[in-house]
Amino acid sequence: MRHPLKTLRRLYDEESHVVMTEKGSPPRVIFSGEDFLLEDLPVGTRVIFAKPPMAPVPNLKAAIRWAINHPEEMDPLHALLRPGMKVTVALDDISLPLPPMRTPDVRQSVCEIVLGLLADSGVDDVHLIVATGLHRRMTEGEMRRMVGDEIFDAYHPDRFYNHDAEDPDGIVVLETTPHGDLVALNRRAAESDLVVYVNLNLVPMDGGHKSLATGLGTYESLRPHHNARTIRESESYMEPSRSMLHTHMQRIGRVIDKHLKVFHIETAINNRMFDGPVAFLGKKEEDYTEFDRLKFQGMKFALSKMPRAAKRKLFMEIPAGYETIGVHAGATEPTHDKTLDLCWKQYSVPVDGPSDIVIFGVPYISPYNVNSILNPLLVQVMGLGYLFNLNRGVPLVKKGGVIILCHPCNDEFDPEHHPSYIEFFHRLLPETRDAQVLGDKYEREFAENPSYTHLYRKGHAYHGAHPFYMWYWGENGRQWVGKTIAVGTENNHVPEILGWERADTLSEAIDQARTFMGRGATISFAHIPPILQTDVRPPGRKKALGPGA
Amino acid sequence: MASSGSDTGGGKAAFYDVDGTLVRSNVVHTYGYYAMNGGSLGGIAARTLGAVASVPVFMGLDLIDRKTFNEFFYRYYAGISEDRLITLAEEMFEDRMKKAIFPKARDLIDEARRAGCRIVLVTGALDFTVRPIARFLGADDLIANRMQFVGGVATGRVIPPIIEGANKAVAIREYCVKSGIALDKSHAYSDSASDYAMLCVVGRPTAVNPDVRLRSLARAYQWPIVDLR
Numbered sequence: 001m002r003h004p005l006k007t008l009r010r011l012y013d014e015e016s017h018v019v020m021t022e023k024g025s026p027p028r029v030i031f032s033g034e035d036f037l038l039e040d041l042p043v044g045t046r047v048i049f050a051k052p053p054m055a056p057v058p059n060l061k062a063a064i065r066w067a068i069n070h071p072e073e074m075d076p077l078h079a080l081l082r083p084g085m086k087v088t089v090a091l092d093d094i095s096l097p098l099p100p101m102r103t104p105d106v107r108q109s110v111c112e113i114v115l116g117l118l119a120d121s122g123v124d125d126v127h128l129i130v131a132t133g134l135h136r137r138m139t140e141g142e143m144r145r146m147v148g149d150e151i152f153d154a155y156h157p158d159r160f161y162n163h164d165a166e167d168p169d170g171i172v173v174l175e176t177t178p179h180g181d182l183v184a185l186n187r188r189a190a191e192s193d194l195v196v197y198v199n200l201n202l203v204p205m206d207g208g209h210k211s212l213a214t215g216l217g218t219y220e221s222l223r224p225h226h227n228a229r230t231i232r233e234s235e236s237y238m239e240p241s242r243s244m245l246h247t248h249m250q251r252i253g254r255v256i257d258k259h260l261k262v263f264h265i266e267t268a269i270n271n272r273m274f275d276g277p278v279a280f281l282g283k284k285e286e287d288y289t290e291f292d293r294l295k296f297q298g299m300k301f302a303l304s305k306m307p308r309a310a311k312r313k314l315f316m317e318i319p320a321g322y323e324t325i326g327v328h329a330g331a332t333e334p335t336h337d338k339t340l341d342l343c344w345k346q347y348s349v350p351v352d353g354p355s356d357i358v359i360f361g362v363p364y365i366s367p368y369n370v371n372s373i374l375n376p377l378l379v380q381v382m383g384l385g386y387l388f389n390l391n392r393g394v395p396l397v398k399k400g401g402v403i404i405l406c407h408p409c410n411d412e413f414d415p416e417h418h419p420s421y422i423e424f425f426h427r428l429l430p431e432t433r434d435a436q437v438l439g440d441k442y443e444r445e446f447a448e449n450p451s452y453t454h455l456y457r458k459g460h461a462y463h464g465a466h467p468f469y470m471w472y473w474g475e476n477g478r479q480w481v482g483k484t485i486a487v488g489t490e491n492n493h494v495p496e497i498l499g500w501e502r503a504d505t506l507s508e509a510i511d512q513a514r515t516f517m518g519r520g521a522t523i524s525f526a527h528i529p530p531i532l533q534t535d536v537r538p539p540g541r542k543k544a545l546g547p548g549a
Numbered sequence: 550m551a552s553s554g555s556d557t558g559g560g561k562a563a564f565y566d567v568d569g570t571l572v573r574s575n576v577v578h579t580y581g582y583y584a585m586n587g588g589s590l591g592g593i594a595a596r597t598l599g600a601v602a603s604v605p606v607f608m609g610l611d612l613i614d615r616k617t618f619n620e621f622f623y624r625y626y627a628g629i630s631e632d633r634l635i636t637l638a639e640e641m642f643e644d645r646m647k648k649a650i651f652p653k654a655r656d657l658i659d660e661a662r663r664a665g666c667r668i669v670l671v672t673g674a675l676d677f678t679v680r681p682i683a684r685f686l687g688a689d690d691l692i693a694n695r696m697q698f699v700g701g702v703a704t705g706r707v708i709p710p711i712i713e714g715a716n717k718a719v720a721i722r723e724y725c726v727k728s729g730i731a732l733d734k735s736h737a738y739s740d741s742a743s744d745y746a747m748l749c750v751v752g753r754p755t756a757v758n759p760d761v762r763l764r765s766l767a768r769a770y771q772w773p774i775v776d777l778r
Contacts, residue, residue: 415771423771426771448664450657450663451657451736452773454653455775457660
C-alpha cells in the first residue's frame with residue numbers, strides 16, 4: 001500500500017502549480033538578470049509554478065540502445081550500416097540546454113554508443129559536426145565538454161568541427177521547394193550515406209525537421225522562413241501544428257529526407273535546472289526551509305557586492321542537473337512526435353484564462369548568450385520571444401495587456417559574440433522598430449558585412465543576420481501586448497529604444513500597468529525558471545487547449 | 550598617390566591598411582631589407598648603421614606624427630636606382646612579406662569580395678614595396694605613396710600628397726568619387742589609431758589587430774574588432 005504521506009506529497013506536487021497570492025503568502029524570488037528580486041505580490045496575483053522534474057530513465061545508455069534498436073518507422077541503426085560507408089553525426093550546439101547540463105552531457109552518452117556501433121560495423125569515415133546554423137562557433141573547451149575527452153581527442157579538429165554556413169565550398173544546394181524554400185545543406189552531410197542527428201530537446205519548438213534544416217543550413221536557406229512575415233503568420237511558436245515557421249521546416253525537412261538518409265536520435269530532459277546548493281530556486285517559496293531562506297539571503301547579499309562580470313562568471317559555472325526522461329530514434333516526424341509528448345508532459349501547466357498583467361523575471365541566460373552577456377536585444381527576445389510564447393493555445397497575457405519584465409536592461413554587449421547586435425541596437429532600432437522595414441532595408445547588408453562574416457567564420461560571433469532574427473522573434477509579443485514595462489532598469493535609453501516603459505520597482509510597474517488596464521486588472525506571475533509552459537484555458541472552457549485545438 | 554586597375558565602381562569597396570593590418574611588418578622592416586641588400590658592402594654598412602643610429606629619432610617622430618616620420622624615413626632611399634628597388638621588392642615579398650601576411654588576412658579579403666566589394670589597399674608604404682602584396686591578395690587597386698625618381702634614381706622624397714593619417718581619408722574619398730563608390734556602404738580596416746580618419750570616413754569601419762588606442766576607440770564607437778593573428 002502506498003504511504004499516505006507520499007500520496008499527499010505527490011498530489012501536492014502535481015496539483016498545486018497555480019497558487020493565488022493571499023495576505024500571508026511569502027514574497028516571491030524573481031530573477032532579474034544576474035540578481036534576484038524578493039517581492040511581495042499583490043493579493044489575488046496568480047503565481048504559476050513549473051511542474052516538479054519528471055523521473056529520469058533508470059539507465060540512460062540502455063535507453064539509448066533500446067531507442068536505436070527499436071526506431072520509429074526506420075530500420076535499426078545497426079541495420080543501416082555497412083563497412084566503408086560515409087557517415088556524418090550532427091549535434092545540437094551549446095544553445096541547448098540552458099544552462100549547460102552537468103557532464104556527461106546526454107550528447108556524449110549518445111555519441112559514445114553511436115560511434116562505438118559505427119566502429120564495430122566497419123564505418124571509419126565518420127565526421128561529427130556541431131549544427132550551429134548561424135549561431136556562434138563553439139570553442140574547443142565547449143566542444144570537449146559536450147562530447148567528453150575521449151571523443152574530442154579522437155575526432156577534433158579534422159573530424160569534429162562546427163558547421164560553417166558561409167563556407168563557399170562547404171555548402172550544397174539540394175533544391176528549391178515549390179513554395180520557394182531554398183534547401184541548402186552542409187556539403188559533408190549532404191554527401192554522406194547516412195546522417196545521424198543527435199538532438200537535445202529543451203522546449204517543443206526545438207528538434208524535428210528544424211534540427212537539420214537550420215542547424216546545417218545557410219543564410220540564404222534560412223531567409224525564406226526566418227523573417228517577420230513568417231513569424232507574424234505563426235499563431236504559436238511552441239506548437240508545430242500552428243507555426244508557419246514549422247510548416248516551412250516540414251517542407252524543407254521532407255526535401256532533405258528525400259535526398260539523404262537521416263536517422264534522428266532525440267533526447268528529452270526534465271526541468272531540473274537547479275540542484276545542489278541552489279536547488280531551492282526550483283521550489284515554491286511556500287516550501288522553502290529556514291536553511292533555504294538563509295541560503296537565498298546569503299546569495300542575494302553576496303551578489304549585491306559582486307561586479308556584474310563576476311556574477312555572470314559565477315552563474316555560468318553552475319551546471320544544471322538535467323536528467324534524461326526519454327530517448328527516441330528513427331524517422332524525423334514520428335520520433336519528434338514522441339519527444340514532443342514528453343516535453344508537454346514535463347512543461348505543461350493548465351491555467352484558467354489569461355491575465356491582464358503578466359510578470360516575468362528575466363534570468364541571466366538565453367540560448368544565445370551561454371558564457372556571454374544577455375545584452376538588451378537578448379533581454380527583448382527572452383521577454384517577448386521566449387517567455388511570452390511559453391504557452392499552448394493562447395498567450396498567458398490578454399491581447400492588449402501588459403507584460404512586466406524584471407531585468408536591469410544594462411547597455412552591455414559582448415563584442416566577441418554579438419558584434420552585429422551592437423550596430424543593430426544602436427544604429428537601426430533608433431531609426432525604426434518595424435521588423436518588416438528593418439528586414440527589407442538592412443538584413444542583407446548585415447548578412448553580407450565582411451567583418452561580421454569573418455567574425456562568424458573565424459571568431460565566435462553570431463552571424464551578421466542573427467540580431468534580425470532576434471527582433472523578428474519578439475514580433476508576435478510586440479503585436480500582442482499593449483505595453484511592456486521593464487523593472488529596475490539601470491538606464492532610460494535601453495527601454496526607450498526597445499519601445500518599453502520603465503519603472504524602478506515592481507510595485508511601481510504594477511501601478512503603471514493598473515493605470516493602463518484598470519484597477520481590477522488580473523495579474524499573473526509565471527515563476528520561470530525552471531521552464532514551464534501554460535496551457536491557458538480560455539474563459540468559459542472546461543478544458544485547456546491542447547494540440548490541434 | 551598610385552592607382553592601378555580600372556575605375557569601374559561596384560557600389561562599395563573595402564579599404565585595407567597594410568602594415569600591421571594584413572601584414573606583420575612596417576616601413577622600417579621594409580627599409581631594413583633594402584639597407585641590408587643595398588649594393589656594395591660599404592653601402593650596406595653605411596645604410597644599416599645610419600638606420601640603427603637613427604632609431605631614437607624614428608621612435609620620437611613616430612610618436613609625434615606618422616606623416617613626419619614617413620617623410621623623414623623615406624629620405625634613406627635616396628640614391629638607390631628604381632630598377633633595384635623594384636627587383637628587391639619582388640625578392641623581399643618572396644623572402645619576407647609572404648610569410649608575414651597574417652593567416653586570416655586572405656579570408657577577410659575573400660569575404661569582402663564575396664560581398665561585392667572592390668578590394669583596395671591603402672598604405673603609407675611605398676607603392677613598389679606593396680605592389681607584390683596587392684597582386685598576391687588579389688586587390689583591385691592600390692593607394693600608396695610614390696617615390697620621386699630623377700634619372701631612374703630615388704631622390705628620397707615622396708610625391709605629395711603623402712598617404713598617411715588624415716590624407717588616407719582624403720584619398721579614399723577621392724577614390725570613391727572617381728569610381729562611383731558609396732562611402733557609407735564601404736568598409737575600412739586598420740590596426741592603428743593613426744588611421745582614425747580613414748576609419749571614420751567610411752560607413753563600416755573595423756579595427757583589425759588594434760593597438761591600445763584604436764581598441765579603445767573601437768570600443769567607444771562600437772566598431773567590430775577583428776583579430777587576424
